[in-house]
Amino acid sequence: MADDEITQPKRGGRKQKNDRGDRFGEFTEMFARGMGTPAFLVGMTIVCGFWLIYNSIVPEDGQFDPERLGFPLLTLVLSLQASYAAPLLLLAQNRQDDRDRVQIEHDRMRAERNLNDTEYLAREVTALRMAMRDMATKDWLRAEIKGLLDELEEQRADDSRARDT
Known part of the structure; x- marks a missing residue:
């Protein structure tokens, strides 16, 4: 079983000619992994803190997001980030679900093979026991x-x- 079979989700009925979907899917997973780290949260806190402090301390002529207006640019940037983060996280989750389905299918097939092997061995042991009964002591x-x-x-x-x- 190739490693790619597990890491790549099953594709629909049509084959894709390019890997744009996979590259985008990999990007969404990378993005989701990045957003879930403490480093991202600390970084966002530092950026927002710097943004708020800079636009509060600097004279109004030097502010790029005026405090008197309630930091509209910061609100816009955070809203834009949230509006892109939610669908990208869902896409990454869907890819993970697809990989989980493939893994479950492989596990089911492996369990079925193991069951068949176990049943075969049980039949062989039974045949050996029966043959041993007929054997001269x-x-x-x-x-x-x-x-x-x-x-x-x-x-x-x-x-x-x-x-x-």
Whole structure:
């Protein structure tokens, strides 16, 4: 089983001629992984803090997002980030779901093979046990040999009696 079979989601009925979808999907996963890190949260906090402090301390002529208007540019940037983050996170989650489905299918097939192998081995063990029951044991062989020896002794005794008479 190739590693790509698990890491790449199943494609629909049509094959794609280019990997733009995969590249975009990989980007969404990278984006989702990045947004879920403490470094991203600390970085965003620092950027927002710097933004707020700069636009509060600097004279109004030097502010790029005026405090008196309630920081409209910061609000716009954060809204834009949120509006793109939600769908990208959903796309990354869908890719993960697709990979999980492929993994579950592989696990199901592996479990089915293991079950078939186990059933085969159980049948083989049963056949060996049955064959062992039919196999001659030491005690049985001794009894048979003793019986044959007894018959030979009887026959010799009969032969010697027949010669004597």
